[in-house]
């Protein structure tokens with residue numbers, strides 16, 4: 001079931017299309033990663049979701065509450081962290097002071113509660129923004145590069161938090177440039193020049209971009225590569241065979257070799273990294 005449906009979305013600035021005919025669905029309970037190079041239209045898509053830019057197409061939002069962590073800080077620079085949180089809590093009609101405390105703890109800003117936002121480091125500011133976006137416990141959380149400027153240990157803790165939210169049934173739409181973060185998403189939508197060029201789980205995207213490789217340890221590599229002449233294969237210590245889908249091809253290949261008397265000791269599946277997959281998809285789109 002979808003929580004957000006974007007159909008044929010286009011956003012134009014003058015003659016320039018920042019987003020062009022983009023269709024994507026966010027399924028309830030998933031973490032969907034929106035990926036693309038700088039200027040590919042991720043932030044503009046998110047701004048359209050919140051009605052911040054005029055657009056063509058259709059956006060259907062079925063969430064009862066949405067939290068948004070934008071790229072540009074909406075925080076008040078001359079208020080402290082705590083005052084900002086209280087202010088945003090009041091906008092949501094949250095009277096329970098414990099929620100502010102909970103959020104401060106969650107983003108590990110208790111010690112800095114009295115610090116003015118203008119005096120926070122970039123990473124601390126991101127943390128304060130995340131706390132504000134989550135104050136009202138939204139069903140759908142939209143995060144635009146939430147970990148930009150956040151140090152690695154805290155990045156990990158942000159993602160642990162996102163995964164915990166998902167376990168609680170929340171949905172997250174997130175943009176990121178970090179491949180390790182993209183790997184943690186259930187599904188990814190890759191955009192370039194405002195249009196979608198790929199969609200799927202990280203594994204599906206890798207397979208689609210680069211195919212699979214089977215690494216075969218055999219007793220006679222030369223004979224094996226001759227038998228597998230219908231495939232692209234080479235010998236590199238092991239016999240390396242390129243296939244579209246390892247799960248369906250591996251048993252066939254093993255049987256072919258066994259029938260021809262080649263002993264297969266070990267089979268390993270290799271897939272390219274997400275980064276390699278993206279480079280390929282970008283080149284060929």
Ligand SMILES: Nc1ncnc2c1ncn2[C@@H]1O[C@H](COP(=O)(O)OP(=O)(O)OP(=O)(O)O)[C@@H](O)[C@H]1O
Pocket residue numbers: 013018036037038039040041042043044045
């Ligand atoms: N208000 C605007 N007026 C004119 N052009 C704009 C406006 N907002 C965005 N753009 C352009 O639209 C394109 C998409 O920008 P957008 O910020 O959506 O990219 P992005 O994918 O979020 O990039 P990044 O990864 O750098 O955050 C860019 O070329 C940008 O310069």
